[in-house]
Amino acid sequence: MKQPLIEFKNVEKRFGDTVIFKDFNFSVEEGEIVSIIGPSGSGKSTLLRILMTLEGIEGGVVRVAGKPLWHKDTDKGLVPADEKHLHEMRNHLGMVFQHFNLFPHMTVKRNITEAPMCVQGKTKIEANKIADELLELVGLSDKADMYPNSLSGGQKQRVGIARALAMQPAILLLDEITSALDPELVEEVLDVIRNLALKHSFTMLLVTHEMYFAREISDRVCFFDQGAIVEEGEPETLFIHPKEERTQAFLKAYMSQ
Numbered sequence: 099m100k101q102p103l104i105e106f107k108n109v110e111k112r113f114g115d116t117v118i119f120k121d122f123n124f125s126v127e128e129g130e131i132v133s134i135i136g137p138s139g140s141g142k143s144t145l146l147r148i149l150m151t152l153e154g155i156e157g158g159v160v161r162v163a164g165k166p167l168w169h170k171d172t173d174k175g176l177v178p179a180d181e182k183h184l185h186e187m188r189n190h191l192g193m194v195f196q197h198f199n200l201f202p203h204m205t206v207k208r209n210i211t212e213a214p215m216c217v218q219g220k221t222k223i224e225a226n227k228i229a230d231e232l233l234e235l236v237g238l239s240d241k242a243d244m245y246p247n248s249l250s251g252g253q254k255q256r257v258g259i260a261r262a263l264a265m266q267p268a269i270l271l272l273d274e275i276t277s278a279l280d281p282e283l284v285e286e287v288l289d290v291i292r293n294l295a296l297k298h299s300f301t302m303l304l305v306t307h308e309m310y311f312a313r314e315i316s317d318r319v320c321f322f323d324q325g326a327i328v329e330e331g332e333p334e335t336l337f338i339h340p341k342e343e344r345t346q347a348f349l350k351a352y353m354s355q
């Protein structure tokens with residue numbers, strides 16, 4: 099059987115005494131576009147942060163491309179896989195953050211070429227070629243030599259997407275990428291993601307509050323509450339005929355906004 103690209107198995111995650119995930123199971127197959135929706139504080143961002151090993155776990159297994167991110171040590175409990183292995187895993191994942199996280203002292207182009215050169219050992223010529231193609235993809239070829247602080251929020255986020263794609267990841271993780279934007283800038287960013295989904299068949303895992311967008315582009319939508327998937331399914335089924343009361347109440351509140 100084909101391995102999922104991402105797999106959480108019986109995962110436990112706590113912050114101090116607060117349990118975020120208990121016996122949590124979740125997976126994403128290659129080629130799938132999965133959206134996670136749900137109320138604030140339900141653990142959606144934590145899920146992505148665990149994948150990026152920005153957060154640890156207390157139990158269970160998280161696998162990326164079939165390989166675990168942590169292993170068990172008899173004295174220390176769960177410890178991250180060695181740096182070489184994590185480095186390899188991170189190459190499978192590209193993350194776009196809510197607040198862009200661009201390097202302010204680097205030009206747009208350098209923001210995109212930095213990781214391919216420093217992490218993947220690409221030459222400047224190779225990295226520049228990738229950056230030029232990606233800047234074209236996100237419609238910002240004319241901004242290559244500008245610095246992030248001279249761009250609009252929507253343009254910054256499009257650079258954020260290009261930067262994540264520059265590492266040629268197998269999956270793109272998108273953490274509420276439009277929630278820090280003024281409403282008139284949201285569509286230009288969503289258009290880039292639409293294009294990736296429709297024309298490039300990219301595997302994606304999105305945490306989003308953009309319900310209409312999740313419904314439009316996802317293969318599967320998961321409604322998350324209190325660290326658990328309450329309900330999941332194809333968007334048309336989940337959005338039109340949610341079974342669970344919690345899903346119904348959440349969608350009613352969000353879709354009427």
Ligand SMILES: Nc1ncnc2c1ncn2[C@@H]1O[C@H](COP(=O)(O)OP(=O)(O)OP(=O)(O)O)[C@@H](O)[C@H]1O
Pocket residue numbers: 113118136137138139140141142143144145
């Ligand atoms: N570093 C941390 N230390 C302690 N608690 C944390 C930490 N990070 C997150 N939490 C808590 O974990 C819970 C889940 O947070 P998370 O950010 O994953 O939720 P979310 O569903 O993404 O919320 P939102 O939609 O508001 O971004 C929240 O109760 C949050 O306060």
